[in-house]
Amino acid sequence: MTRRLTAPQFLFRGNQLTALVQPRPNETQMIVMSDHTLVGQTTSRILQIITTSSWSVVGPKFAVVGQTRTGDESKVDSTFSFVGPMTVGTVPIAPAG
Numbered sequence: 001m002t003r004r005l006t007a008p009q010f011l012f013r014g015n016q017l018t019a020l021v022q023p024r025p026n027e028t029q030m031i032v033m034s035d036h037t038l039v040g041q042t043t044s045r046i047l048q049i050i051t052t053s054s055w056s057v058v059g060p061k062f063a064v065v066g067q068t069r070t071g072d073e074s075k076v077d078s079t080f081s082f083v084g085p086m087t088v089g090t091v092p093i094a095p096a097g
Contacts, residue, residue, distance in 0.1 A: 003027075012045055032088045038080045047076045 003024075010019045050071040057064045 030088075030090065034082075034086075039082060040079065042077055042079045044075060044077050047074050048072070 005019050005021065010017050012018075048071060050069060053068045053070075055066055055068065
């Protein structure tokens with residue numbers, strides 16, 4: 001049995017391009033192949049960084065606790081190439097429950 005993943009199934013999680021796949025009982029191998037037609041093409045994405053800070057103010061008869069969230073966005077352009085290392089890994093996903 002052969003199963004192919006298409007480009008929309010891959011997402012950037014941080015700086016890693018990943019695809020989440022649920023293995024099927026009869027699958028025993030994973031073969032990773034590159035798509036040579038993408039070499040030289042550029043892709044753009046928005047990188048978001050969110051920071052949460054907790055704070056508190058305590059007085060003689062009161063206490064206030066809160067959180068402040070700040071964030072930053074930046075555009076990241078990448079060009080697909082054969083230059084540099086490529087690491088392929090699998091990580092089991094714990095069942096929901």
